[in-house]
Amino acid sequence: MINLYKQGESAAQLAREYGIGYSTVHKWIQGQAKTQSGKSPDEIKAMEKRLASLSEENEILKKALGFLAQK
Structure with a gap:
């Protein structure tokens, strides 16, 4: 899902497509950004x-x- 976001899909699109709450998708994206750089x-x-x-x-x-x- 993170890769799809990086390829240009919005968090809202991913949430709808996978039936997941937007806030969950957003937290995953933010968590990934933090783990890659440590910040x-x-x-x-x-x-x-x-x-x-x-x-x-x-x-x-x-x-x-x-x-x-x-x-």
Whole structure:
């Protein structure tokens, strides 16, 4: 069922097709995502946000260093 979802079928379609509740299918999909990476989608999203913030901070510090080196 997870493979069908990855191939493009929606969780709702799979639930109807197999006579399973949508929430059950959704939990299976979320559980699979967590077991493959070791992190839940929410944890991954938070880490990506943190990475973007740190990358931006790093760029600011590089510019500041260049500015201070000119003086």
